[in-house]
Amino acid sequence: MTALASGIERREKVNRPAVRVPAERLLEVAARLRDDPALAFDMLVDHAAIDWHAENRFELFYHLFSTAHGHALTLTAFVPRDAPVVPTVSRIWPVAEWQEREAYDLMGILYDEHPDLRRLFLEDDWQGFPLRKDYRDPDMLEFQK
Amino acid sequence: MTVNVKTLNDIIAPPGAAASALATEEYFVNMGPQHPIAHGSLRLVVRLDGETVREVIPVPGFVHRGIEKMAEHLSWRQLIHLTDRTDYLSALMNNWAVARTIEQAAGLATNDRIETVRTIVAELQRLQSHALWWGVLGMDLGAFTPFLYGFREREVISEIFEDTIGARLTMNYIQPGGLMYDIHPDFAQKTKRVLAYLKPKIDEYGTLLSGNVILQERLRNIGVLPAARAIALGCTGPVLRASGVPCDLRKVEPYGVYASAEFDVPVGSKGDCWDRYCVRIEEMRQSIRIVEQLIDHIPEGPHTTVKFGARIKVPEGIHYGQIETARGILGVTIVAGGKADAPYRLHFRSPNFNNLWAVTELARGWRIADIIAIQSTLDLVVPDIDR
Amino acid sequence: MALIIDTLPGLAEKIPGGQVLVTSLDWLLNWSRANSLWPLSFGTKCCAIEMLMATGASHQDLSRFGAEVARNTPRQADVMVIAGAIVKKMAPRMRMLYEQMAEPRWVMATGSCAISGGPFMYNSYHIVRGADEVVPVDVYVPGCPPRPEAFFWGLLTLQRMIRRGETVRAPGVRRKPVLSALPQGIAVQDIRAEIHAALEAENVVDVENAAAASPWHGKLRQWMATNLYKP
């Protein structure tokens, strides 16, 4: 991992190998991770976002897996809450197209150059992004223990 | 920098498209959200040219209940019951995935008895799920009788679950640090009886459906998913294995007591509907094999290592755990905030979610009827996609 | 057939013996409807497996009730079996399917999700808390999911309701057991003794008899006369 350029650091408190990359370098790192034969992360297992509301930023995580080597890696990136725009990795891992749509739908992450950025689960005219911590829905009954 | 956000209407009825009815050869039909093809409620917008499929646009979300949001309000123990209701056909495996992730994160230990029972019930459920899938595939392809035979076998396995777990579908049985109940005294005996009953039934499936020339022609060479493409699309489980990749978490990173059980991973050679069919049928045989090895050697011990009321402390951080369910890899990402007895964020990587999108690629160029074969062999459970 | 049901009874009642004719027509109507409930499978979730598939499977065999003719098109269905959670995206579609069904139609809500939103009642932004917010529900079958036998019990309950239900004298007016017919104003506790007794007896409140035996007889009769058989 250290071979990659600066700005990439270890993401602590993840129960598997994890690195954090700056959002703007995401695409470059992702391409390298897939194409480097020693890494060969050919499967994007999962991708979603975490709303760190208190820190006013989102954290995107990408769980990668290499079917060739059997190793796994978690890639994370922070984006600011008020401009949550990241490049899409759907050209590197096609499955990301839908995982990113889910993240857009529920968390409001905007993916630049995404081929088909639409609401996935909710209706097209739905207002707001429900998985955000500050989302309030008048129809939602809340109770907290 | 501008990010374009689209709506479904932009695709189905883009502005400026010819409104003339006579000018178009292609047309859209809606399969679902309530359509027999949509197991559960999935909407497939299909662009057709005559009977030929030009494009399939899946529109999920008709059972999106916001489970991930709900989990943020529930304690570690309580959120297990939500996993019953995602992929309800492998509820026990879902329970296990979350329980195991929590156990790993919180450092809870289990004992051999717990792990063995978990493995057995998970394999029984895999059997049950595949039997149901087989029946539903038969029904989808127009043969109603296999549907009832498949369900007959499911019911027999359900009886084991009813005795031990007390539920037929939504189990909530595997909990962090243990099991809800110890197994029923008759468990081993009954399971053996059921296995003895099931083995000839699987051969019967071969006579009734697998060997049938109509079924073979409906499945052979339809919807070929090459291995590289399957990996790129994030397909897992039998779908990926049918493409020839022996990726089975039970072998790759064994959990439970799978390491001590002897079994083979069924793989296909081409990745068409037929391979997906055969892989599942073979998986049923392998599941029987696993359970047969374990059922006589359930170690003694308590059924849980954590008292029910005890508070589970999950350290801060991102915890990812995964399990091979009947449909593929279920990954659970738990983001713990540290203090609260609830996840800060929970995300499921559901196998069906990724498998679903293979439909868009596989169905293109085939007939309407082939969508059904393709979707049926992908074995989708929609609430798992929608969560 | 609207002719037979709407116009004929009015004429038939005037001729001598017409009363008997109409009564037996009532009986035939309700008997045939109660015994031929073709379900529209509206399964969204886990309950669909139990309610729409396992009930039809060999071990339970819905066909014993003549209800195995599951129709995929609402036009030909009699009872809409709502099995599973209804979410906001699905609700309009469900309403549409209900409206596409031909009269007479009934709705059964099975499982906690369809009854009240169940497991997703709280903290879910997308759930509809109960199918009866979208379509009128006749019978509720609780459980999560209910056993197939519980579904049969619900079906029997519906059958009993239908048998006592419609009359050609007042087409389109559904006679429902007391509780559903109660206006919001009357608290349940007021008549709980009667209800309890009736429930213990056969889980159905017999409109005529339960009311006649109760001190609420007059009040209920009056209310039914004004509300239930309103032209």
Added chain:
Amino acid sequence: MMHDAALTVLFYAFGAFAILCALAVVNARRLLRAALALMFVLLASAGLYLLLGAEFLAGIQVLVYVGGIVILIVFAVMLTSASDLLEDHPSLGRMLAGAVASIGFLAFTGVVFARLELGPPAPGAHPPDDASAIGRKLLDFGAEGYVLPFELVSLLLLAAVIGGIVVARKTPPRHQPFTSGGDAPGEADIAMPRSQRDEPEGPHA
């Protein structure tokens, strides 16, 4: 006596029905309804044939015209569009042209019929009315036989069928069921798992 009266009534009934339906054919604004009306015209004329004792002809009329031609028309109409295909109201010029044409045709038929001598057929000239006689005539090589036209017609139909197939055939089918071939060898190679490649073991999770 009764018998004849019944036949006469039936004759007029069929005739009137045929005329009514024929009017519907030209007047219906929906093409499909016109096709349906045409079907009834043909059925009514089949009824007339029956009254004349030509059962075979009636059968063939229904088989070929109703079972074949009308369904072909309906197919054509449906394939053109799924919408409800309303005919426009015709323009004045078209209506005039139509009127002239139909009056001309009516006059022509009138002239022709006026010259014909209608009456009971001569005893010897009665056409064969049973199937076997028709069969014999069709396959008769002699001067009275129709074997040449029969064969020509079948050739023509065959050519039409082949031509239709050629026109309709767009692309070769991708999948050939009921063929002898198994899976082509080498196809499995596409699906060669990546894990099969010999590659150094990477770091584990």
Added chain:
Amino acid sequence: MARVKLTDTRKETRTLAGRPVPVVVTPRFARRGRLAVFADALASLLAGMRLTFGYLVRPSTVVTRQYPENRATLKLPARFRARLRLTLDEHGYQRCTACRLCERACPNASIRILTRPGALSKHELDRYIWRMDSCVFCNACVQSCPFGALEMTAEFEHAVFDRRLLIFTLNRYAGPPASVLLKEPDEAKRAAAMEPRDPYGGPVPLNGTDLPYLKALAVAPRPDPVRHAAAPAPGGQA
């Protein structure tokens, strides 16, 4: 019988992620002559028909349990979860102490315990409200109860015409638990402390929102719903 037999599998060992994985390769179609394919096809159809015919002529294969007819003999598994009950001890006194552990364990607030100050104890059960209409039968309440006061039974016949009837008051009487009652030697005092409760007592809500007892649980809409304001509008925002 057919061109492919499902049992014609091939065992191999492949490597995935550096480990050997024993695999079974599922069978594919053999190349056969046209006539053989045709014969196989017919044979496969006949084989299927023979199988179904075998079931038809053997009535012993019918597995149907005739539910409403077999009610008298129907035996359900003891653990089956279909209805929650409050257990009574051998004297007929309830075990529930109104400690609210079950209420806390319930994942979707289907249990509501109302308490009142009592004569024999400071704090006793008034109503144990159980909402069957929303219960998920996860057994968490039973597991959480330290007194064994709760049990799940297999009674499942609860279909009703009105959803309000699915909200039960589970306790037979309002009053202290057995542990307190038994300390009181006077029978009359015990009886006085036990005010009867009816399963269908109390006003019942239709929607979960208008039940006065449950209001405290439902933190209904916040005063200023930010749903429409805070989120970026879909479509072209930087």
Added chain:
Amino acid sequence: MTGALAAFAAFGAAETATAWPVKTVAARAAEALPDNVWLAVLYMALALAGLGALVSGLGMGLIYLERKIAAHFQCRLGPMRVGPHGIFQTVADTFKLLFKEDIVPARADKALHVLAPFLAMTSTVLMLGVIPYSPVLQISDVNIGVLYITAVSGLGVMGILLGGWSSYNKWSLIGAMRGAAQIISYEVSATLALLVVVMFAGTLSLSGIVTSQAEGWWIWRAPVVGGIAFLIYLTASTAEINRTPFDIPEGESELTAGFHTEYSGLRFAFFFLAEFINMFVVAALTVTLFLGGWMPFHVGGANAFNAVMDLVPPGAWFLGKTALVVFVIMWFRWTFPRLRVDQLMRLEWKILLPIGFANLALGALAVLYSLYFFPGA
């Protein structure tokens, strides 16, 4: 073209001397007409009433039977609760459908939507009229019976086509197009198989064909040809009545309910009923053509054996054989998956049709050189 072929088949038809007292209802009425008009009217009224009773009785009976048989194929019981063993189940269904609201979709072509089910039903009922149920029970023996059947069955297609088209529903339309294409295609094969028997029997009349089997049924009397024709006819006519594995027009998992997606109540009942009565008609025709109709199992010359066979009345023979064929059709349905639409077409045009033609040619040779059992009879 099929008409021309029929003419070809009719070539060489000879008057078949019959030992059986065939007497149709129409013949009785014609006999009675000159003397007693009312008797003739009574005969016709009885025939019509009988037809009505037959349609409703058969429909309900067959549906009940199908449900029961299906259930036992599937290890369950089928209708049990309406009457003993559920025998009144279909009665309840019928009355329910009768009293149910009839919906005509707002954008449907109302007239055609209403007409379509009746067209479907009419063709079926018309076919029932010429089937020889027993020597004395046949409403009318049209002397071009086989041709009549082929012609009338074509009308049923119109019902399906119009029903699907007029519903203003894409699924209905797809179902209707599929159905029409399928029925028209398979009609060719069915006709080819029919012609084989017509050639052997030398007559187009259905009762003539039955009496021509007095020495033995065509399925075995015309050694291989008859058997192949029987199989082709069974397959093709199963496809013509849209039963599984050929139930593509209403393929439930694909097209929700196919051409009758938008039909409810009585009109749906008509489609439903027509399907089942069609099944009976097809079975009855198969029996008439290949299995001797009401003719007992006879072996030419074995008079003692034949006499024993004659003890069972012809009506019972007919019913028994028809029930058997109906059962086989049901058996197909509850065993096989559904074919795909292009496979269906391929089966017809590439397999059944060539075989049918070859079989016809073989049959012609057999007739020409009397290469069948008991040719003298």
